[in-house]
Amino acid sequence: GESVGLHLPTLSVQEGDNSIINCAYSNSASDYFIWYKQESGKGPQFIIDIRSNMDKRQGQRVTVLLNKTVKHLSLQIAATQPGDSAVYFCAENVDYKLSFGAGTTVTVRA
Amino acid sequence: EAQVTQNPRYLITVTGKKLTVTCSQNMNHEYMSWYRQDPGLGLRQIYYSMNVEVTDKGDVPEGYKVSRKEKRNFPLILESPSPNQTSLYFCASSFTPVQGQPQHFGDGTRLSIL
Numbered sequence: 001g002e003s004v005g006l007h008l009p010t011l012s013v014q015e016g017d018n019s020i021i022n023c024a025y026s027n028s029a030s031d032y033f034i035w036y037k038q039e040s041g042k043g044p045q046f047i048i049d050i051r052s053n054m055d056k057r058q059g060q061r062v063t064v065l066l067n068k069t070v071k072h073l074s075l076q077i078a079a080t081q082p083g084d085s086a087v088y089f090c091a092e093n094v095d096y097k098l099s100f101g102a103g104t105t106v107t108v109r110a
Numbered sequence: 111e112a113q114v115t116q117n118p119r120y121l122i123t124v125t126g127k128k129l130t131v132t133c134s135q136n137m138n139h140e141y142m143s144w145y146r147q148d149p150g151l152g153l154r155q156i157y158y159s160m161n162v163e164v165t166d167k168g169d170v171p172e173g174y175k176v177s178r179k180e181k182r183n184f185p186l187i188l189e190s191p192s193p194n195q196t197s198l199y200f201c202a203s204s205f206t207p208v209q210g211q212p213q214h215f216g217d218g219t220r221l222s223i224l
Contacts, residue, residue, distance in 0.1 A: 043216050043218050046212040089152060091153075096141075097158065098155060098213060
């Protein structure tokens, strides 16, 4: 079946730098995409979402970009902080079901 | 406080002994779902429910049952647990499953089946 995947399982970032986390999806019927952050011992926490009729959406320190031509989604975190260390998941919504990628572990270096 | 509550948070049990993981949400959400999380596989959907008395299979439903008798509760039942069901389980809810309605997750239940 089709699935969502992340390009890299780990990402190490210097504090203060910008982070970019990538995600590739293969289901062209996906109409809604979400980024979640999961800290150790907790459930996934909503960060930002984007509908398929948009290319870009900004939140507080985060931006999600959607490129439907190449089925690619990215999450940009500005001025990465130690509290941003976590596992990040992208998810796509198709037919009332949410499919998740395997996750990228982001480690912020002081 | 708006939340999704799962119980128990941790459980070690033996093969074949029926168990139930409860999930309750206080946000009046229509949609509820169960996921399992395994290393390298992300979260995979087990079952979901669009509303009371409406449930449907997700991607990995084998060995699990659910029920939705009330809007706020969505228990996950393992009738005869096996070691391959050892995993971290999450319950989630949202108003509707359509776009613009992100799911809210509980803090997880870690099950170990010996």
